[in-house]
Structures are given as structure tokens and as C-alpha cells.
Amino acid sequence: MGCCFSGGDGKLAEQEEPAPQFSWEKREKLxxxxxxxxxxxxxxxxxxxxxxxxxxxxxxxxxxxxxxxxxxxxxxxxxxxxxxxxxxxxxxxxxxxxxxxxxxxxxxxxxxxxxxxxxxxxxxxxxxxxxxxxxxxxxxxxxxxxxxxxxxxxxxxxxxxxxxxxxxxxxxxxxxxxxxxxxxxxxxxxxxxxxxxxxxxxxSVGASLDPEKSVVPLTHGTRRPVGDLSCLVLVFRNEHSDERIRAIIREIHNCSDCVLLKTRQTKLDPQDVTRMFGGIPAHKEAAKKGLVTSLEVNGSDTISKCNTIVQQVAMDCVVYISEDKEAASRDHDNWLNFLDSQMTM
The missing domain is CATH 2.160.20.70 (Pectate Lyase C-like)
Incomplete structure (x- = not known):
């Protein structure tokens, strides 16, 4: 290496190799x-x-x-x-x-x-x-x-x-x-x-301030709840889930006596589903397909209203909704404990 034949005299002539160029030297100067x-x-x-x-x-x-x-x-x-x-x-x-x-x-x-x-x-x-x-x-x-x-x-x-x-x-x-x-x-x-x-x-960027178009869902946060009942809605991932989650959120925003407190998107293993929400096979199988999105909804009669909304706009998704007031309280505590454990890992 580094040599070649020069002319016809049979002598080896040295040929300089180009200096190596490192990746950071190729970067555009900012x-x-x-x-x-x-x-x-x-x-x-x-x-x-x-x-x-x-x-x-x-x-x-x-x-x-x-x-x-x-x-x-x-x-x-x-x-x-x-x-x-x-x-x-x-x-x-x-x-x-x-x-x-x-x-x-x-x-x-x-x-x-x-x-x-x-x-x-x-x-x-x-x-x-x-x-x-x-x-x-x-x-x-x-x-x-x-x-x-x-x-x-x-x-x-x-x-x-x-x-x-x-x-x-x-x-x-x-x-x-x-x-x-x-x-x-x-x-x-x-x-x-x-x-x-x-x-x-x-x-020309085409910015919009319409809350229904916002990339980040509009949430109520830690403001005072508007009702005495909060329920948990979990939407498991499939090919339609992103669009359906947005549709659920739009309907929640349209409810005069309900608010979306907070949302979360995280990985949920089948064993986590069993431990927190029971061992329903459809939920356990759906958890394997990707991130699960949680919606915490507060207001009056929220469980019934969330069930109605899901039936109207998300019937082709696997969804978990708290069954009753006792389950809603248990789901809330289990979910917060789970999220806290995820943040400390």
C-alpha cells in the first residue's frame, strides 16, 4: 500500500495517501x-x-x-x-x-x-x-x-x-x-x-391557535375539579387509535360539565394490565401493540358519558373505562402509583 509502479523502469515510487478526514471535520460550520x-x-x-x-x-x-x-x-x-x-x-x-x-x-x-x-x-x-x-x-x-x-x-x-x-x-x-x-x-x-x-x-408557516388543532391536548391540570367523579380511560394502540383519541378529546371538550384533567402516553406490559385492571384477554393482547394513552376525565356522571363518547367515536379501538365510582377511585390510585414508579426508573 502507498506505492505504485513509475514508468517502465520497474522502480517503486512512493505515493502520498490523503490525510484522513474525520466526521466532525465534514460538518457544516455554524x-x-x-x-x-x-x-x-x-x-x-x-x-x-x-x-x-x-x-x-x-x-x-x-x-x-x-x-x-x-x-x-x-x-x-x-x-x-x-x-x-x-x-x-x-x-x-x-x-x-x-x-x-x-x-x-x-x-x-x-x-x-x-x-x-x-x-x-x-x-x-x-x-x-x-x-x-x-x-x-x-x-x-x-x-x-x-x-x-x-x-x-x-x-x-x-x-x-x-x-x-x-x-x-x-x-x-x-x-x-x-x-x-x-x-x-x-x-x-x-x-x-x-x-x-x-x-x-x-x-407562511400556517400557525393556528385553534385548541382542537393543537398538537398538545388542552388539559385542566391541577385546577379545582369541576365535579365529584373522575374516571380513567385507557386507549390501547391500533392503526386507528391516534385519530380516535383526538376524537374522544374533542367530545370531552364539548361536554359542558366535564373536563380533561390530564393525559399520559406510556408502555404498559400485559402483567401491568392484569395487576391494575384485571386479566381481560383483549386488554392484555392490545398492550403488546404499543404505547397506551390514558385520559383522566372529571365532572358529573363521567363514567356514563365516557362510555357514550367511546361508543360514538372509537368502537374500533380497545378501550378500558372505570366501571363504577369505587373502581374509578382504585384506578386513579393504581395509575398514579404506576406512573410514579415509571418516572423513578
Whole structure:
């Protein structure tokens, strides 16, 4: 190797081998300025799908700006911003807001953290409990947003739209007798909260604020229940389940005296089905086909109403619904214990 014959004199001539090129040397060189909005005032700024593509992003020292990040990213920091409105697409890691005040945000992330913030209102999707530290007058609601690429961006960021702990806030620095955070009203006008973009480029993304189109289901969270009965609905995966789950949720939202408290999507083994919900063969077999989606519904006469809804829109799916009030209470406790054990594994 490294030799060849030269001419006809039979002598070997050395030939230089090209230096090896490593994979990181072939990567496109990125300019941090393309992933930063800094020192802006009174502007509409944004990135359309494909422009961030999983990279880290930085927002700092902005005032009176409206910012739309219509893409998935690795992590994002927001520092020293005042009176800004920000949309942040699916974030694989954490978003960290520091020294921000009078903000309105719509955010999807794995981890949400704030420090030294005041008056930040957030419509949130978060896979883990949101954390606030040395922050006051913080308000939270459930993420509501849609544009065509958002579903695939959630998958690229490793986020599950049904796993949202937006209202389970952990305050690292509580003040006795005071509340540093609260929940936004359910009838919040999202378009007033964060208007759709005005520029042609950002408007072309096709964003929608219709809660029924939102990639993340709109949930009631830890607000006061509206009724005395909660029941558990489990939808097992098949080729129709994604569409049917959305249809069930639409019907629940249309019930005047029922609310969707929370949702969860997780793996459920046949032995888990037997232990928590009995050994019905159809449930055990269906658990082998993929993730199971839980819907916790609260209101009046919820068991009867959930059965009616499933019969109307999801008869081609395998579904478990709590049988009666006693079973509903038992199912709730078993399911929460199961989810807690999953999070500690």
C-alpha cells in the first residue's frame, strides 16, 4: 500500500495517501449569530421550520419584541428580556429563563427553569415538573399551538404530546404565606396572549391557535375539579387509535360539565394490565401493540358519558373505562402509583 509502479523502469515510487478526514471535520460550520437574537427592541423576529434544526438557541437583552422559533432545538436560554412575547418550538433539553420580566411565552420543552424572573406568563408543554427559583408572579397554562411541521418536530425533540406536567410547578424558593406562581384562566384568549405573526415569511408557516388543532391536548391540570367523579380511560394502540383519541378529546371538550384533567402516553406490559385492571384477554393482547394513552376525565356522571363518547367515536379501538365510582377511585390510585414508579426508573 502507498506505492505504485513509475514508468517502465520497474522502480517503486512512493505515493502520498490523503490525510484522513474525520466526521466532525465534514460538518457544516455554524455561525452562532444564526442562532442568536440579541439586543433587539420593538421587532418581530423568527425562524421558520428547518432553520434551527436541533441546534442550541440564545435570546438575550431583548425588549418589546415578538419572537417565533418555529423549529425544534437542543436547548435555549432567555436572558435579560423585558416585555417580550415568545414562541419556542419543541426543545429536546431545557429552557432557562433568567432575569426576565413582563413576558408572555408559549413553550414546549423537556425541562423548564426560571431564575430571578418576575411576571412571566407561560402556556407550557413540559415533560418534567416545571421549576421556578427566586421568581415571583409567575403564571402557567396549557400549551396550545399548531402548524403543520409541529408534530414531527415533537418527535425529533423526543417529546410526547400527551405527557404534559405543565401545572405541577416546583418552587425552589417558596415564601411562607405567599404564592410565587398561579394558573392562568381557562378562558384565556390565546390570540391576545401571543398574536399570530405579521410578516409574510413567518405567517407562511400556517400557525393556528385553534385548541382542537393543537398538537398538545388542552388539559385542566391541577385546577379545582369541576365535579365529584373522575374516571380513567385507557386507549390501547391500533392503526386507528391516534385519530380516535383526538376524537374522544374533542367530545370531552364539548361536554359542558366535564373536563380533561390530564393525559399520559406510556408502555404498559400485559402483567401491568392484569395487576391494575384485571386479566381481560383483549386488554392484555392490545398492550403488546404499543404505547397506551390514558385520559383522566372529571365532572358529573363521567363514567356514563365516557362510555357514550367511546361508543360514538372509537368502537374500533380497545378501550378500558372505570366501571363504577369505587373502581374509578382504585384506578386513579393504581395509575398514579404506576406512573410514579415509571418516572423513578
Amino acid at each position: 455561525d452562532i449569530k444564526d442562532f442568536t437574537f440579541a439586543d433587539k427592541k420593538g421587532e418581530e423576529l423568527g425562524k421558520v421550520p428547518g432553520k434551527i434544526n436541533g441546534q442550541r438557541f440564545i435570546i438575550k437583552n431583548c425588549e418589546d419584541c415578538t419572537i417565533y422559533l418555529f423549529d425544534h432545538m437542543a436547548t435555549i436560554t432567555v436572558d435579560d428580556c423585558t416585555n417580550c412575547r415568545i414562541f419556542v418550538g419543541p426543545n429536546k433539553g431545557s429552557i432557562f429563563l433568567r432575569n426576565c420580566k413582563s413576558m408572555k411565552c408559549v413553550i414546549a420543552c423537556q425541562q423548564f427553569r426560571t431564575r430571578d424572573c418576575r411576571g412571566v406568563d407561560t402556556l407550557l408543554h413540559c415533560d418534567s415538573k416545571p421549576i421556578i427559583e427566586s421568581s415571583i408572579k409567575m403564571k402557567f397554562g396549557c400549551f396550545q399551538y399548531y402548524y403543520p411541521e409541529l408534530y414531527d418536530q415533537f418527535k425529533a425533540a423526543g417529546l410526547k404530546a400527551f405527557n404534559n406536567t405543565w401545572s405541577s410547578i416546583h418552587d425552589y424558593t417558596p415564601v411562607p404565606g405567599e404564592d410565587n406562581w398561579s394558573l392562568l384562566p381557562e378562558d384565556l384568549n390565546v390570540e391576545e396572549f401571543l398574536p399570530l405573526p405579521a410578516s409574510d415569511e413567518l405567517a
